[in-house]
Amino acid sequence: MYKDIITPLTKEKVAQLKAGDNLFITGTIYTARDAAHKRIYEAILKEEKIPFSLEDNILYYMGPSPARPGSVIGSAGPTTASRMDKYTPTLLNKGLGGMIGKGKRGKEVIRSIIQNKAVYLVAIGGAGALLSKCIKKSKVIAYGDLGTEAIHELYVEKLPVIVAIDSKGNNLYENR
Amino acid sequence: MRYISVEEITTNIKEMCIEANYKLASDVDKHIREAYTKETSSLGKSVLKQLNENIDIAASESIPICQDTGMTIVFIKIGQEVHIKGGLLEEAINKGIGLGYWEGYLRKSVVSDPILRENTKDNTPGVIYYEIVAGDKIEITVAPKGFGSENMSRIYMLKPADGIEEIKHAVLETVKLAGPNACPPIVVGIGIGGSFEKCALLAKRALIRSIDIRSDKPHIRKLEEELLDEINKTGIGPAGLGGKITALGVNIETYPTHIAGLPLAINISCHVNRHVTRVI
Structure with missing residues (x-):
């Protein structure tokens, strides 16, 4: 029922994914939401260095609640993906392999996913406590001043996601 | 005359912020568990x-x-026999929010200016509504509101001639546009009547009413029931991945309005519809 995917998310792995597949993601992924996207996007436009390589990596649209002492992270579910649509094609052109969020994507993003052979995955919105149990390590690696919106490098084990838009453009949300 | 100290208000607000975010309100909790047994789509069931x-x-x-x-x-109903002592009420409420979000390890999601967007780092200020009522007590409701669903809410200034039919059309249109973004199964708060801002506030108040309590007006009760049924026929389903449970409840609040108008506001909440009420 569930396919295991280990990061990095290479083009070969992406090619095998189909809309509707249930996946368990294991490995390193990075968080970025509205404010971090704006900074990465502006850095790319100015041809400045960005804090980590996007190549074959996965971005998780997520801003966690604070970790209690002794915990890795707080609640950690996905945020609405369409707010990143303005920035996404530029990031995909830089080699981003996949994204985890919730909700539909715009036409330009879907076109860019097909063009760049990437994938859009969804996690269940509002299941932040459950999803946090899959996060084994968390470290802020950039934009620390943004608080919850800083870029966190996460190590996840069996993070449950569903393929919403695959690299051929098949879309789980179509006609819904 | 009864005295209530600002410290008591701060402490209660702090505790209510924490309670609301860790323990789902009992009405929503019951309905989301029942939804699992009612849902027939396998993907919906797994969500x-x-x-x-x-x-x-x-x-x-x-x-x-x-x-x-x-x-x-924060909705705060102040009995007119109450005298608040020891400081300013608004400061006491915001202090309670700040303490609750820090001590409860809750996310600070508020920016001080909508354009400049600098985080206030303690989730203040809250959005506070005061009401003066009879009696010598204070009733406080704390309802932390997530913005995935808030962003999908809408206002329509309908015409009187539009009537029930257009109200239904607007609600269904809003729910369909919200789709997966609002984290279904959702709770739908609807305000009808009043003025432009009044209907929005009615919709927010509708969200803090238990989804087990129907309107006491027969025609509104009928509308609540019909809308719930029609929303669940859209097939949006849990997480927007298909199924028959799209909404857990529809609550409508109404108010008298102008001869020329039919204001309608639809405030959507995700399944994490948080609300805690205490009386001091």
Whole structure:
């Protein structure tokens, strides 16, 4: 029922994914939401260095609640993906392999996913406590001043996601 | 005359912010568990199973139900026989919010200016509504509101001739546009009547009413029931991945309005519809 995917998310792995597949993601992924996207996007436009390589990596649209002492992270579910649509094609052109969020994507993003052979995955919105149990390590690696919106490098084990838009453009949300 | 200290208000607000974010309100909790048994789509069922597990983990391990612990909406009804002593009420409320979000390990999601967007770092200020009522007590409701669903809410200034038919059309249009973004199964708060801003406030108030309580007006009660049925026929389903449970409840609040108008506001909440009420 569930396919295991280990990061990095290479083009070969992406090619095998189909809309509707249930996946368990294991490995390193990075968080970025509205404010971090704006900074990465502006850095790319100015041809400045960005804090980590996007190549074959996965971005998780997520801003966690604070970790209690002794915990890795707080609640950690996905945020609405369409707010990143303005920035996404530029990031995909830089080699981003996949994204985890919730909700539909715009036409330009879907076109860019097909063009760049990437994938859009969804996690269940509002299941932040459950999803946090899959996060084994968390470290802020950039934009620390943004608080919850800083870029966190996460190590996840069996993070449950569903393929919403695959690299051929098949879309789980179509006609819904 | 009865005296209530600002410290008592601060402490209660602090505790209510924490309680609301860790333990789902009992009405929503009951309905989301029932939804699992009612849902027939296998994907929808697996989403609801995860959501039920999530509620249990949140309560037992003290992890917020959702990482978006919301902007803090506060409704405060002050009995006119009450005298608040020891400081300013608004400061006391915001102090309670700040303490609750820090001590409860809740996410600070508020920016001080909508354009400049600098985080206030303690989730203040809250959005506070005051009401003066009879008596010598204070009733406080704390409702932390997530913005995935808030962003999908809408206002329509309909015409009187539009009537029930257009109200239904507008609500269904809003729910369909919200789709997966609002984290279904949703709770739909609807305000009808009043003025432009009044109907929005009615919609917000509708969200803090238990979804087990129907309107006491027969024609509104009928509309609530019909809308719930029609929303669940859209097939949007849990997480927007298809199924018959799209909404857990529809609550409508109304107010008299102008001869020329039919204001309608639809405030959508995700399944994490948080509200805690206390009387001091």
